[in-house]
Every structure is written in C-alpha cells, then in structure tokens.
Amino acid sequence: NIFSIKDLYQQCLYLLKHKFTLGKGKIILPDDIPSNKAYPDIDFNTIQKEIRFLLNSGTREDIIKYINSLLDCAPLNAGEKYLKNLCFCVVICVQAVLNENNESFTEVFNSESLIWEKLAQFETILDAGNWIKNIVGSIHEYLCNKSVNKNRLIAEEVKKYIENNYIKN
Numbered sequence: 472n473i474f475s476i477k478d479l480y481q482q483c484l485y486l487l488k489h490k491f492t493l494g495k496g497k498i499i500l501p502d503d504i505p506s507n508k509a510y511p512d513i514d515f516n517t518i519q520k521e522i523r524f525l526l527n528s529g530t531r532e533d534i535i536k537y538i539n540s541l542l543d544c545a546p547l548n549a550g551e552k553y554l555k556n557l558c559f560c561v562v563i564c565v566q567a568v569l570n571e572n573n574e575s576f577t578e579v580f581n582s583e584s585l586i587w588e589k590l591a592q593f594e595t596i597l598d599a600g601n602w603i604k605n606i607v608g609s610i611h612e613y614l615c616n617k618s619v620n621k622n623r624l625i626a627e628e629v630k631k632y633i634e635n636n637y638i639k640n
Contacts, residue, residue: 513557519564522607526568531608538607542600555591558599562590565607572614579613580606 518541525534541561545554569575576583586606593599 513553513560515560515564518560519567522561522564523568523571526565526607526611526614527572529611531611534607534611535604538600538604542596554596555599558590558593558596558603561603562586562606565610569610572617574614574617579610 521537525537529537538561541557542554545557566576569579576586580586589602590599593602
C-alpha cells in the first residue's frame with residue numbers, strides 16, 4: 472500500500488539510529504532495538520579510579536582489556552545515548568587524570584576540542600571503542616615517558632650536585 476510508505480520510512484530511520492550499537496553493515500533485528508527500560512547508572516568514580524591506576528601504573532594491554540570489559544559489560548540492547556555517555560565518561564576520566572598530572576589533551580595531542588569533536592562523530596560503538604583505546608594508550612605512553620624523563624632529570628641534578636659539592640662538608 473502506497474500510504475504506508477511514510478510509516479515504513481520513519482521506521483527505517485528509527486532503526487538506522489541504532490547502528491551505533493550494532494556497527495556498520497549489520498542486519499538490525501527487532502531484538503536489537505533498545506528498550507525504554509532504565510539502565511544502571513554509570514559509576515563515574517569507579518571508572519575514574521580504574522583509569523587513574525591504569526594510566527599511572529598499568530600497561531597498554533591492561534588498558535585495552537579494561538576498556539573492552541567496560542564496553543562488553545554494557546547492558547544488552549543499551550541505547551546509543553547510554554553507550555555514548557559511557558564513552559564520554561571514559562574520556563572525562565582520562566582528562567581528570569591528565570589534570571592530576573598537570574597535563575591536558577592539548578599538551579598531548581595539540582588540541583582538546585578535536586578530541587571531543589571526534590568522539591561525538593563516531594557512528595558505531597566499535598569505532599568509538601577502538602579510538603578510545605588508542606587515545607588512552609597514547610596518553611599512557613606520554614605519561615610513562617614524562618615520568619622517565621622526570622626521574623632522569625632528578626638523577627642528573629643529584630649527580631651534578633654531588634660532583635660540585637663532594638669535597639665540602
């Protein structure tokens with residue numbers, strides 16, 4: 472019936488909004504459509520604590536495992552808003568850890584706005600998750616290099632002081 476084309480078109484648009492959850496090129500089944508039920512709140516404090524530990528003490532592999540587990544533990548049929556909120560939460564936690572280390576996205580990536588713009592543009596949770604893993608991994612590497620350089624500078628200062636003052640009392 473030609474009169475139902477408008478309704479079918481609107482249903483298709485609604486379904487396409489959920490490709491973020493499923494990924495590109497996937498068949499969207501009725502069971503894949505998010506329900507209206509409430510999902511548990513995202514535990515920002517726990518995520519921030521874990522991100523802080525991983526960035527300061529973990530390995531790149533630990534970071535990848537953690538982000539995978541966060542995304543994999545999202546409720547089944549979670550909507551795009553919930554998943555995007557989760558991604559933004561992770562990036563906000565990373566930004567907080569950078570601030571605690573007297574750093575910022577601008578110092579690491581030469582732009583802060585680019586980070587947020589890029590995150591908002593992803594079409595699938597898989598793309599966003601991979602990007603987040605790369606960003607957090609790069610920040611981990613940056614902080615590790617900064618720590619090594621800081622320790623090296625302190626050691627050089629101590630060595631120079633000893634060389635200049637070893638004869639004195």
